[in-house]
Amino acid sequence: MTEQSPLWEVFVRARRGLSHTHVGSLHAPDAELALRNARDLYTRRQEGVSIWVVPAGAITASSPDEKDAFFDPAADKVYRHPTFYEVPDGVAHL
């Protein structure tokens, strides 16, 4: 048996003007075949105008169950949102 071919993550841009969105993954020996397989697997019904394939091993992910709260630093900075600020009555275009 040959060694299992690597895993690729597939991102598809549905239409011009939209960003690429993760749609799933697949196995392929190289990037070119990954792209062709992705076309056959994820865009059989014209679901996309552009495809990215990324070796799954090349992705570094944050862990959702990390006990040290990775996203905590953003939690207490409400002043980053416009709703934090009081706008005096009568001000336009702000």
Next chain:
Amino acid sequence: MDRYAALGGIHLRGVIQVTGLRRSAAFTGSGQPVTEGVAGFLLHPLVSSVESCNTGLMYGNDFSAPDDAPGGGLLGEVEAAEVALREAAARARRGGPAPEEDLEAYFVDVIDADQKIEPRDWMPEAYRKTLIRQIAQHAHSEIIGMQPEGNWISRAPSLKRKAILLAKVQDEAGHGLYLYAAAETLGISRDELVELLLNGRQKYSSIFNYPTLTWADVGAIGWLVDGAAIVNQVPLCRCSYGPYARAMIRVCKEESFHQRQGYEILHTLAHGTPGQKAMAQDAVDRWWYPSLAMFGPPDGDSTHSAQSMAWKIKRFSNDELRQRFVDMCVQQAEILGLTLPDPDLRWNDDRRAYDYTQPDYDELMQVIKGNGPCNRQRMEHRRRAHADGAWVREAAAAYAAKRAEQKEKVAA
């Protein structure tokens, strides 16, 4: 027609409104198109099933407002599941569990809140194992399921039918691949999964161990087998495991074409010569009970159900889904002009559902054990196809390795 009162004018209105939108242009060519009113009905459930399966609460107004929901019925449910998935994501708790929080409590919390468990979340080992078993079996079914219909690709009665059947069988391969990819997120490799199928340690749906004797069987499979699969799979779009739920949404959207092409084949045959009609009836007679058996053993004998329900992997019991399927098929059979092979099939006004004869569960057990008409043939074919494809996989790997080497040389 008054015994179809449960179907309600609501659905009729919905159908009339949506058929024009949803009928594939491909079917307007040669051959007899599906009657306008029928096409929209195919994925439409009974209103009564909304009440009897407690889906009323879960799905809110999805059924009762077909006028502003072009994708009513089961397709509407798929869309609703997709919306629910997005909504659940929008109200998701920020980040993971709190530092002092118990991981198991967090897991239960996420499930209780109807949110999704994702691959890197902590999960009970039994949850992981149950999902691997279920998703793998599902993937294997899609792959083995290509064989009965693949049998007729070379003998399809027209180029149009051949192209459609090819596209359908290719879809099933795609479904298998989406599902294998979902199973792999749980920490099992593709090679292991393939091996588990080839050495018989994991099963696939028993339905594919029945033979396709005539062209009408291709129609009966699309209508009944894909139809039963859809009824089974639509609730899985709301499964608590994110990758499985997302794969199922994709699959269900594609399945609707499968069911319709099957129904169209039967409709054409049933309105053809007496011989063609008899062939269609014979196919329905043979596929009806095996299709009912697809929902698994009756609730009393079902081993995995309670825990899967608690984990929100499964949303309805086998018997609930089977009933739902029967209720949908009765009216569809009538429009085909074919009879379902059950003399005891009749509307029960108290239950607001059809009484029907149960499939032979001893036969189901026998087929699961490997004694169905085609078990051996299906497995042999799969093993041979896998072995015959080995040189392609090897060649592609060798080519990839050679190109990687050349790139390195150029870079050096």
